[in-house]
Amino acid sequence: MDKIRNEQIRGTVKVEQFGDKAREARLRWFGRVLRRNRGYIGQRMLEMELPGRRRRGRPQRRFMDVVKVDMEMVGVKVEEAVDRARWRQMIHCDFQLLQVTVRDALNQAMDEELERDERVFLLGEEVAQYDGAYKVSRGLWKKYGDKRIIDTPISEMGFAGIAVGAAMAGLRPICEFMTFNFSMQAIDQVINSAAKTCYMSAGLQAVPIVFRGPNGASAGVAAQHSQCFAAWYGHCPGLKVVSPWNSEDARGLLKSAIRDDNPVVVLENELMYGVAFEVSEQGLSKDFTIPIGKAKVERPGNHVTLVSHSRMVGHCLDAAAVLAKEGIECEVINLRTIRPLDVETIEASVVKTNHLITVEGGWPQFGVGAEICARIMEGPAFNYLDAPVIRVTGVDIPMPYAKILEDNSTPQIKDIIFSVKKTLNM
């Protein structure tokens, strides 16, 4: 009972958060004051400046300051207070699905799996006392101690190998790379030791391990710390590669990965860590997992199919929202798993929309998009295509540092919109 989170209890009985309720009350009062006739003392007080010298230091927060923030959060403007019914409707604090950041979703997933299975342990650089370089493992060391949350020295190849060895001997390690860029130091252990052993031993030796960490372009860290490894690891048989986009993906896929009996690479995205997403009630369950190898249609549409993974799924949805205003309905598919690739879902969508665009942050050559193009061409959906498949990818360069250059190195929403219109011949 004590392990159940507040959010879950509130979610079950559909109760709003106290802060939201207080905000609603504040805005209701504010609207009422505004609607009173001019000269009402309360109304005058809202804008009154106190005479005399202001005290030193930060100005104290006044009612209006708080209300301004409230209005911003709720998304209402002062003028709208005139209409009482509308105002009340707008400020009404409805029960909302829980907002969880991707970081917290990952943290919860690990926490629950550590609790569920004694064989699971986390090791990596700064995962324990530092709470994780990106704070993904925050609090776990305090809860599980040195035995199960292990800080390693900076020796990727060594600790990745140790993790694989421990997996061979029956444990279920979660090996965190501070970022996947550093996993290249250890890529031999990931591929030669983890991915191939089961096959080489004709099934005798299983390697149940999770390699996880932030992947893809980060912000302002230049070439060596910004690249996508989906194609790298997606290339190798024996590995499973997942690439979550939102909190639910992150939670469900990581839990599945930890429970899997095979090596799974979990490619998180650093830029998504702080982004909050609603997580359904069902998604908060301790038994919630997302099957590896299944894509998800995030938005149905019938004019063009956008296939994407990780952060670019958000870009696709934004582009789809813009295009919807122009009457173009995009079907957005969130791949979730890079390997094994869920081609069936893509094919089914292509059969419906007859147009396909792939969107990814990685480099174009031999990338995820390239693979999807090839698979579509080899499969039955090819005959349903009304236009060539288009890849929207990162620019074929090492990531530059300057912001303007960096922004132009990865696909932006406008690039997706442009490509859709090109494909649809508009």
Added chain:
Amino acid sequence: MRKMLSLISSALRLSAGRTSLAVQRLLAAQGEYVDMTLDPDPPQHPKIHPTPVSGTHRVKRDPPSETLAPLVPVDLISVNEAVEPDWTETLRSERSHRDKPVVTGPPANGSASVGPEVILDVSTKDEMLTALANTELLISHPLDGAGDAVVQQAAVSESAITELLVSSAALEAPSPVDGAAGQKAPDRTVWATAQTPALPSAELTPPLTPSSMVRRSRNVDLTRHPESVHSQAGHAAIPEPQPAGSRVVVSARTYADFTPQATFDIKKCDLHKLEEGPPVQAVLTREEGLQYYRTMQIMRRMELKADQLYKQKIIRGFCHLYDGQEACAVGIEAGINLTDHLITAYRAHGYTLTRGGTVREIMAELTGRRGGIAKGKGGSMHMYAKNFYGGNGIVGAQVPLGAGVALACKYQGKNELCVCLYGDGAANQGQIFETYNMASLWKLPCIFICENNRYGMGTSVERAAASTDYYKRGDFIPGLRVDGMDILCVREATKFAADHCRSGKGPIIMELQTYRYHGHSMSDPGISYRTREEIQEVRSKSDPISMLKDRMLNNNMASVEELKEIDVEVRKEIEDAAQFATTDPEPPLEDLCNHIFHNEPPLEVRGTNPWVKLKSVS
């Protein structure tokens, strides 16, 4: 040996003056000795009784033991396996309450069939002790004459002896004597054998040096049915409680041809950050010796066969042969338990064998057949077994893996350890130093073993390493440098290292100095970077198999014929395995995609073209 015999005889003389019902029989059963160093202060020079006393001691000498006449004094009673009537009569009259003295099966070989049996008459405990103090005694069980008997050692404490004497004295009731020696289970009899390895055949028994006859004290093994001995072979000494009413039968085996165990001086290990090293003496029992010999021979023959098959183009790809380094694999395995873990590099055939793989499975894997240990999917470098994690083709990559296995041992709270092997070439890999660091930091129960065969491919150690003291390269990790050509040395060092790990002191490094006779792999003739003379010299001077063989032969622990017999068996086994490996069908094509994942529902796998749809099951 002569000295020993004279010691025994003198001890017997000492006790010969008295007659007693408590006659102690010394049956020097082949291969079974117990240290009965009971007297805290044994006489330095045993007094020789001026005249042997007849009547209490009877000597029966069979023709082959005639040659021993000058060596074996009259008070050593030699009894042939076929117990002669008058002897039995004597026994009956003297010790009518006793069980049959036992023993013996068919001789190991014709010439080694006869050995002396010693009957001691000891009336008092003191006499017994005095006698024993001057002899090497072993309580043992009789052995099957085939020569692969269990070698048991026993230490009998003074109190035990007292007990025996008391019990034997107390027992007066006659018991039937079975005429067929060795058929009757001497269940209530303790067999204590004097270390009088009988020396039936002169050619087989070069004189033992006194240094090789060292007192031992280990497990006590008591009576066992002679017939059960054979099935017991291979088991460690099983202490049995002393049954009530048993008595001491100290005897020389009737066919006691072989020294059951001997102690050897072994090369002292170089130490790094260790106060104390492994012992400089090692005890080898006959049983162990034969087992090591057989395993090493199998390894050697298997590799030579692999060489042959490779040259016939039946084995493909990389093939790294282990011949020359056999002492390492067999010695390490002898120093750890099967429940411990092991991981090695690509020269993996030997370890696959010691970890439980069969020659057939290994050979079939080399030829890529269905019956291979990895069903033909791994090949030479990738073989796995229980608690054996390969076979890793990436030089040095197995070292962190091994440390990970050790981490799992520690995590799971098992008192197990991981032996992690690598070569002198891999010793220069960066990840090894990363692993040293973490293993030491986390006190992982891991034995890092560097098999230094002097060449990493074709680069000699001096050309590759700034420091060739591989046992010191862990810096903060204690290390040992061990003679890797001497199986006893390797075994003792491994035991020492295992104890170190199990005591929670963290990892330890061992450098085994060894040598490979073949080139790095089959594509390397192995002579461009070293001379044929060098190989020849190692072969002739420190071949691990020859070394063990010489030791066993020189100390009368085995006969040439016996070892030859083993060789023949090994050859047959290898031939049989090779036959299997060349005739076993190739893996079925349906197996092509299987085992990509573990415990997964069937998976579709793309073939070489989009129309080829394959299936993978776990």
